Amino acid sequence: MDLIARLRAGLPEEAILTDPDITGSYANDMASFCEAGTPAVVVLPRTVEQVQHIMRTATELRVPVVPQGARTGLSGAANASDGCLVLSLVKMDRIIEISPVDRIAVVEPGVINAVLSRAVNEHGLYYPPDPSSWEQCSIGGNIGTASGGLCCVKYGVTAEYVLGLDVVLADGRLLTTGRRTAKGVAGYDLTRLFVGSEGSLGIVVRAVLALKPEPPQQLVLAAEFPSTAAACEAVCEIMARGHAPSLLELMDRTSIRAVNAMARMGLPDSTEALLLAAFDTPEPAADLAAVGALCTAAGATEVVPAETAAESDLLLQARRLTLTALEQVKSATMIDDVCVPRSRLAELLDGTAAIAEKYGLTIGVCAHAGDGNTHPTVCFDAADPDESRRARESFDDIMALGLRLGGTITGEHGVGVLKKEWLARELGPVGMELQRGIKDVFDPLGILNPGKLF
Numbered sequence: 001m002d003l004i005a006r007l008r009a010g011l012p013e014e015a016i017l018t019d020p021d022i023t024g025s026y027a028n029d030m031a032s033f034c035e036a037g038t039p040a041v042v043v044l045p046r047t048v049e050q051v052q053h054i055m056r057t058a059t060e061l062r063v064p065v066v067p068q069g070a071r072t073g074l075s076g077a078a079n080a081s082d083g084c085l086v087l088s089l090v091k092m093d094r095i096i097e098i099s100p101v102d103r104i105a106v107v108e109p110g111v112i113n114a115v116l117s118r119a120v121n122e123h124g125l126y127y128p129p130d131p132s133s134w135e136q137c138s139i140g141g142n143i144g145t146a147s148g149g150l151c152c153v154k155y156g157v158t159a160e161y162v163l164g165l166d167v168v169l170a171d172g173r174l175l176t177t178g179r180r181t182a183k184g185v186a187g188y189d190l191t192r193l194f195v196g197s198e199g200s201l202g203i204v205v206r207a208v209l210a211l212k213p214e215p216p217q218q219l220v221l222a223a224e225f226p227s228t229a230a231a232c233e234a235v236c237e238i239m240a241r242g243h244a245p246s247l248l249e250l251m252d253r254t255s256i257r258a259v260n261a262m263a264r265m266g267l268p269d270s271t272e273a274l275l276l277a278a279f280d281t282p283e284p285a286a287d288l289a290a291v292g293a294l295c296t297a298a299g300a301t302e303v304v305p306a307e308t309a310a311e312s313d314l315l316l317q318a319r320r321l322t323l324t325a326l327e328q329v330k331s332a333t334m335i336d337d338v339c340v341p342r343s344r345l346a347e348l349l350d351g352t353a354a355i356a357e358k359y360g361l362t363i364g365v366c367a368h369a370g371d372g373n374t375h376p377t378v379c380f381d382a383a384d385p386d387e388s389r390r391a392r393e394s395f396d397d398i399m400a401l402g403l404r405l406g407g408t409i410t411g412e413h414g415v416g417v418l419k420k421e422w423l424a425r426e427l428g429p430v431g432m433e434l435q436r437g438i439k440d441v442f443d444p445l446g447i448l449n450p451g452k453l454f
Contacts, residue, residue, distance in 0.1 A: 103212070126212045
C-alpha cells in the first residue's frame with residue numbers, strides 16, 4: 001500500500017495498474033521454459049520525469065523493477081519477479097525528431113520498429129535493424145537485447161545505430177550518454193554498455209539513432225541445394241569473393257517441409273536446403289547473376305533470380321513463414337539463437353540434425369547465414385513432460401555445440417532467464433566477475449531486473 005501511495009504522488013491514476021487479472025498479463029515475454037513471478041504493480045509512464053519518480057520510489061522502498069517493452073523477446077528478459085514493479089515503456093512512443101541533414105532520429109523507447117522505419121523512409125532515409133517482429137517490437141526492447149534482423153549481413157545490428165541515450169538510473173538520476181554527431185570518442189563508451197544490458201543497468205528513456213540513405217529496392221535470388229553442406233559452401237564462397245548481399249538466409253529441410261505443409265509453396269521434397277540472397281545495389285541483377293553462378297558451382301540444383309520487387313517478395317515468403325510453420329508442427333517451440341563463424345555453419349547445421357535424431361524431436365533451422373546466426377527451433381508437446389525435458393536438453397546441446405565451434409550462445413535474442421547459466425560458461429570466471437562489478441556500479445541495491453543475465 002505504501003508503494004502504491006508513493007507512486008500516486010507522481011503519476012496519474014491511469015498509469016498505475018493493480019488489478020491482478022491485468023497485472024498478471026504483464027508477467028512474461030514470449031520465451032519458453034522461463035519462470036515468471038507475480039508483479040505487485042504495473043506502471044505505464046509517459047514522461048522522463050515520471051520514470052524518475054518511479055525509480056526514486058523503488059530505490060527508497062527497495063522494490064525490484066522489471067523494465068518492459070513490447071514483450072516480443074525470446075529469452076525471458078522481460079519476465080516479472082514476485083512482488084516486483086513492472087515498468088512498461090509502451091506509452092513513451094514519440095518520434096521526437098528526424099534530421100535528414102544529421103541523419104539521425106531521436107525517439108522514445110516505446111516507438112515500434114516498423115513505425116520508425118516508415119517514418120524515416122518518408123525523408124529518403126533508412127533505419128536498417130529489422131527484427132522479424134519489427135511490426136510489434138519496440139526500439140527500447142531492441143536496444144535492451146541488442147537485436148538484429150535479416151539485413152545484418154550488410155548493415156549490422158542495433159548497437160551500430162545507437163549514437164546516444166538518455167537513461168534513468170536506479171536512484172532516479174538522469175544520465176545522458178553518447179552524441180548526436182557523426183564522430184565522438186570522449187570518455188568510455190557508456191552508450192554501448194547499455195545496449196544489450198536487458199534493463200539491468202538503467203531505464204532507457206530516449207535514444208539518438210543513426211540513419212542511412214534509403215537504398216534501392218532489393219532483388220532476391222533463391223537457390224535449392226541437395227545438402228546443407230553444399231548450401232553452406234555457397235555461403236562461404238559468396239562472402240569470400242567480397243560480395244555484400246543485403247540478405248543471405250538459409251532454411252533447412254525441416255523448415256522447408258513445414259512451410260510446404262502449411263502454405264503449399266511447392267518446393268521439391270528433394271530440397272535439403274534453400275538459400276535466399278538479396279542485393280540492394282544499383283545493379284542488383286548483375287550481383288544476383290554472379291552469386292547464382294557461385295551457387296551452381298557449389299551444387300545448387302535450381303537457381304531462380306527475381307526480376308521485380310513483386311517476384312522478390314514471393315521468393316522471400318517461404319522464409320517469412322518459417323517460424324509460423326514450425327509452430328504448427330507441435331504445440332510449443334523453443335527458438336535457439338546460436339551464432340558461429342560462417343566457416344563453421346555447416347558443422348552447426350549437421351550437428352543440430354544429429355541432436356534432433358538423438359532426442360527424437362523435430363528441430364527446424366532457419367539462419368541469417370551471412371553472419372552465421374542460426375535459429376534452431378525445437379518443436380515439442382508442452383503437455384508431455386518427457387518430451388518437454390528432451391526439448392530443453394536438446395536446446396542445451398545446441399548451445400554447447402555452438403560454443404565448441406567458436407560461437408556464442410546468443411547473436412540477437414539476449415540472455416534473460418533462458419541462457420544465464422550459459423553466459424557464465426561463455427564468459428568465464430574473470431569475465432563474469434567484471435560483468436557483476438559493472439552491474440554493482442550502476443545498480444548497487446540490485447533492484448534493476450534481478451535474476452536476469454547472472
